[in-house]
Amino acid sequence: MLSVCLMLLLLLPPLVSAQTYHWGSCPDPKVQPNFNIEQYMGRWYEIEKLPASFERGKCIEANYAMRPDGTIQVLNSQFYKAKVRVAEGTAVIPDPREPAKIGVSFSYFTPYSPYWVLTTDYSTVAVVYTCTDILHIFHVEYAWILSRSRLVSSQTVRYAKQLLIAEGIDIFSMKATDQSGCKDS
Template sequence: MKKTLLILCATLLSGCLGMPKSVEPVSGFELKNYLGKWYEVARLDHPFERGLSRVTAEYTARDGGGITVINRGYSEEKNEWKEADGKAYFVNSPTEGYLKVSFFGPFYGSYVVFELDRENYSYAFVSGPDTDYLWLLSRTPSVDPEIMDKFVRMSEARGFDTSRLVNVQH
């Protein structure tokens, strides 16, 4: 029984580190350029972010390897800031935009950068383990319409339901 439970848990947890078949992580990823503050411009909504505005993510290098993640957003309804602290690690190589991130102890989910402004690291398109998780991150609270159009076009081509996108207010 114990062995069966361990196998089931391992199978379920490893499923969270996958990615949609149509998504491929960027190569040539440079962590030092990715670190810092990012603004969430658009997302597919989830209970853990529902109702939040002014959402940001801050990435810093961890002593001993990995990345510290601090996600922050404002709840108008509760008139308070919500914050989640996490950690992230590269799944394969530090030059591939494929990481695992955890906000809840030993449970990790995929964080897949599938498009990136490689020149300035000014925007990133990010997927989770399946097509229910999608974010457009930017170094500024808004992006040019061309970037938003590219995000929608590339996301639709990969099977994301962009009709459900939430534009995050800042």
């Protein structure tokens, strides 16, 4: 066990600069009751986020579409280093009794990561959270404030942040995403 802990401590420094981590297990925030996945489909723009090493660009957006097999196509795009970069993934609802707890994977070789919709009105804002527990020693978390438009009111952002805080999620590192000068497709 000691060698595992030492190995984790050696791996921790690279996580610090690109992710948000905390000691202990993941929190268990409440998710959107009566979540309707069909209403959630479509384009969402990233307004603010906790740091994520896989998101460093601007004009970040996600587009969700149902596939004939019942899985969800996830297309994430961002403008980074002078070009549009797209990542395609698959989302599933592991437990139909909890449809707001979605699993997302961007590779056949990786397990589905949690993608929990904490709240959404489907037409203006969504607050999404994910957390990975590392042996109950520490956890890595991400959170996003999404919108159907590139710009939202400060009241909407404040509401989303208050919800995250109320669920025990530390938003100190949350940063706004640059949505200026983007080309709409």
